[in-house]
Amino acid sequence: MSKELLTPDYIFEASWEVCNKVGGIYTVLSTRAKTLQEQFRDRIFFIGPDFWKGKENPLFTEYDNLCAAWKEYAASHDNLSVRVGRWNVPGEPIVILVDFQPFFAQKNDIYTEMWNRYQVDSLHAYGDYDEASMFAFAAGKVVESFYRYNLTDTDKVVFQAHEWMTGMGALYLQAAVPEIATIFTTHATSIGRSIAGNGKPLYDYLFAYNGDQMAQELNMQSKHSIEKQTAHYVDCFTTVSEITNNECKELLDKPADVILVNGFEDGFVPKGSTYTGKRKRARALKLRLASCLVGEIFSDEDTLIISTSGRYEFKNKGINVFLEALNRLNRDKNLKKKVLAFVNVPSWVGEPREELQQRMKSKETFDTPLQCPFITHWLHNMTHDQVLDMLKYLGMGNRPEDKVKVIFVPCYLDGKDGILNKLYYDLVLGSDLSVYPSYYEPWGYTPLESIAFHVPTITTDLAGFGLWIKSLKNVHGIDDGVEVLHRSDYNYSEVADGIKDTITAFSAKTPAEVREIRKRAAAVSELALWKHFITHYYEAYDFALRRAKERLLNL
Template identity: 75%
Template sequence: MMKQLLTPDYIFESSWEVCNKVGGIYTVLSTRAKTLQGVFPDRIFFIGPDVWLGKENPLFTEDVKMLQAWRKHALEKDDLKIRIGRWNIPGNPIAILVDFTPFYTQKNDIYTQAWIDFQVDSLHAYGDYDEASMFSYAAGKVVESYYRYNLTASDKVVYQAHEWMTGLGALYIQKAVPEIATIFTTHATSIGRSIAGNNKPLYDYLFAYNGDQMAQELNMESKHSIEKQTAHHVDCFTTVSEITNHECCELLNKSADVVLMNGFEDDFVPKGAAFTRKRKHARAVLLNMANKLMGTQLDDDTMIIGTSGRYEFKNKGINVYLEALNRLTRDKNLKKDVLAFINVPGWVGEVREDLRERLDSGKDYDTPLECPFITHWLHNMSHDQVLDMLKYLNMSNSVDTKVKVVFVPCYLDGKDGILNELYYDLLIGTDLSVYPSYYEPWGYTPLESIAFKVPTITTDLAGFGLWVNSLTGKNATLQDGVKVIHRTDYNYSEVADTIKDTISEFSSLTSTEINKIRKNAANIAEKALWKHFIQYYYEAYDIALRNAAKRLSLN
């Protein structure tokens, strides 16, 4: 018989990315909100930093009437400056934005108390540690204030904190309001990301690394300390994939109580005739821009591929993608012209006026522009990893090469000055995407790709790749819609060859075979919808509530 899961009456979630779009966690929270708001209508509260003070935040609509009495109390009695309203995402959940700057004056006392209560070492803090910690502490105070004013001991309440940046608040709540059950979710260990980013082999030596020792060596002691202590002290510790769970086990000496895999909603994917129309439009925009940049006449039979994400050259596998494209230029089996995009925001300067003029002219050109690899000028044209590697590999984008590479170094927000389209509105036009990550706790980009029926290449060092392998019961292949390449610390060259061979294989498929693969890709995406993955959250709530009850009974 299944045990009855305990369900919270109220849920609070805090993250630096509430109403603040900076990375993948925004996608996790903003796509899941609709599902939870449906189950817990206006009993789920998202708490974020008020980093838009005095400016219009397009993601947040303030409602001065909402929770008015408590807000007045929070300001007058608890000294909390908060704004309450709705997060402008599907489900429109309640969002509370807190101004955390007043807490800087108490910083030393807050850190001292965290050391006394939980041995959190803030002595070695630098960079964004103070900012994140003050927000985290402020978020904890907000929840304490709300609980004391509106709720009672009979209410079952859960507080979920995301990433090391919110750890301090979770620990504060555990001590100040022990009735609240705490959940901590790490989306990537700060020390694991740092080891990988510092070009040290992460996976083969994971068993031998000591997290505390590595934190010292890489000057990460404070972030590692708050992350580790929070993981050990909360009522329920979670992470987002089996691969990151393994990392937590070795580097934080704590394995997750539940793995909360990252789902998504597919409401942004057009259906039927709209899908066909948008795909056609995207292809026309991409090909037109590339032809104007390079002075070529690529037609609709061109195979358009792409990668995207944060500019982490090694961790996101941008280097191995470029290596594969270079090898592809010499591949005799390649049946089509390939136009390969790198949609990765860099240190972007101005729009290229020469390219803008060509696009505006509506004419065809048969000569390339200067530096025919990039759509916008960078502040550091001579020190950019993508451009440096293209130069090193001697890539040319000349008319006679079958493989052309274009770097779009800006956010595709619809107003970049060259493409002027949203990321999803261009993704739909590609034939194949490549995300050969070396360090990727989950991997939203390949998941978004297959939602648009664009088959993808990823690796088994990405949580998403591992999950796909678990679905197919093997190393997934191109025919499955997701090609999962086995990647280790040392098989870079092999990975590059496999990417090259997969692109080459795709170029020779018939349209019937391609349609079947596209269908398989969409079927995998369907299995990652929140309606399937939300159950893991319900398990986490249950564990947290049971452990909190145990903790209270011991006090």
Template identity: 75%
Template structure:
């Protein structure tokens, strides 16, 4: 329910590189939130994404030639835009416009020059994905301008919501060319903060001393930082996803968020009742089967299955400290159960292991391990992979007599990886516990999703989600709460590893009744993070943007 005191938009346009394009956590934010917004603004919510699937079938997008037909014709003939209109195949099925941004490369330098003249956006040092993102962003802005000119009037209250630095140029374009539209910009993680953390520099203790512009020069991040900073300063409402990232914005972008938009989610993909039990059983069987065929073991159902997943950011996501904790666990005499730990992060994957695939077809038991008994798929860079390197450095062996074994699944768990052949959400119920000891994590969907599947988790207070849980509970959350939140700093790596080890040992000693209680508590915390509770923050952001846009129009007498 939207408060009567808030200004409410008539139309919302939202752009992101991850609309109908599943590459990261922002996809989860947008795709789970869409249903709630579509119900509040039926077919007055439009998502704009890049047409990177041009010429190929996109399973996430259903084109509809009749939808917005009159405008589409105008946009293509009069505005020279190459677009496809249809619906995003997610709950809510919102109207979606995919734009081919490649024609704008021809005028790229003119676009960058104008962005400098208008907003001091420095694109001189662009490299990598900056050009691609910027041309999409500009094209998305042109799409919204076209729709507004052909279909809407100054009487309509319109929001343009841009996500991440990759859509900043479009927000600034709208601000200049269609000033009647109120702009919202969300940074899901500052580009320079992620870079500082990823380059092994201490982010938190020295945050107050860092100058974002200076660090951008030092780390060769000038253009991305520039578009992000200028967009944050110029839009009608600047937002971010957690208090910890808000602090980062204040220091590195020199702009505090107007509203913090905490990330919620929908639990409609979580199986219930008998369906859940069946999926849990199937997932455990699949994980244990892969392990036993790879390792030549006979691990039973009483094995404690532990997992981590997400992006392959070795330090930022805490994969290093997770492996360190597992190594220390091998020497813990209080461990009551065998532990089989998985690292499910997509690496530079080559192909499924043929030797493992052959064994998986067989019904027989094997008592000899395969060569390199740590990995399910061959990598292109076997000799320079951070997970394999650390396992080697820690002298982990996966020998039969070791109580802790580690398996690296470096593939996208899409159900067709050639080894496990189960999708990520189908595997999730099979775990007993998950570990996400992030060093840099603006929010943290992975621990939240884990808990929604009744799988207790371990995270840190450097993750936005971990901080939120502590606030919710009024204390540092413990395993009994369904989530253990570990205090993490720039320098307490070893203490974090010990805390993970101790929590895994503690879980191994729980009785079935105690485990059931912990699992229920995990699901109860996840329930508190549904979009129906968090969407109100968006309505506040829309209100702020609409009021500031009206003020801006009045001051400039457009």
């Protein structure tokens, strides 16, 4: 008989990305909020850093009446400066933004305590370590203060810390309020990402790497130390995929207690005629942009629009192998359509190109290319950019005879970039195919978002998402909406060929076949909705609450 799961009465989650959109963790938290709100209405609290004093944060709405009495108490008794409001995402959960600046004055004492109690080595800290740790500590203080003021020891409370940046909050609470059950989630080990980003082979030699030794070699001791010690000391250690769990076992010497697979909320995927209209407009805009840049007419029927996007991690995200594949595709005799490939990767962006803006505004058609006919915005470092360098190296110049044209959009698609002026989600659905050939990708939201928007995708089995797809019985390649290519430390060339061959095969599909593939892609994405994956969180809550109970008995 299955045991009854212990369920928390209150949940606190701390992350650097609460109301602060910088990466994939923002997507994890903001899409999951609605599912948890339905279950724990206003008993789940997200805690984020308050960078926005006196500035408008479009993601956060402050409400003076929320937790008003506690806020006053926290200010007078605990010297905590907090703002309480709601996160402007589906579910509108309560958010506490904390000003962590005042804690810098106690930094050395905090670090000493962390060393004495948990052997956390902050001696080699640099860069964002101090800032993250002061926020983590402040988040711990917020939960302690809230607990002391509003709750009792009969309330079952869980605190979940995301990434090394909030580890110190979990460790602080273990000592300060041992009644609270702690969960720590690493979305990618800092040392694994660093090994991969430094061009060292991660996978074939994973068994041979020593995390502590690599941290020393790569100057990552402090981040690695807080991550490792938190993983070992919390009540429940979690990660987001099997592939990252392998890293945790080898590099942190601790496997996850529960794997929290990342889900998805499809509420913002438009339906029916709204979808059709948005897709039409996105395609028209992309074709017009290409036409203005390259000086060539692109027709909707004869052009395959392909895209990749994400953080500018040239090797980790597989941007290099994508460009290599496009170069090979350009010489492929079997390619049935023109290809427009968009690289949507925020770089060190300067101004939107004025002459491109003028062309986009005019009603004319153009038959001459602009200078640099492959980039939408000028960069501060035009001569030292990895995408531009590789295009140059490969000799790809968007010439009239090239069947494959590459367009680099080096800015955040926030609707205000000066050229496209549309949000990412309003553009992604204009593609025919997306490509995410990641080398290092703990989960991989971009391919999942792509198929949710009915755009079939190509990814690899080094992404957590790709591995999950391979575990499904009925998905066998691009005809079912997702192609998962095998990727290792050393098969770059085979991956490039795999991408090329998949795009070529796709270019020969009939409109009816493409419609069917798009339908199947969307159906696969529905298997990854939070309503299916949230059960893993309930397991983690149960695990942590039982551990905390045991821990209290031993105190």
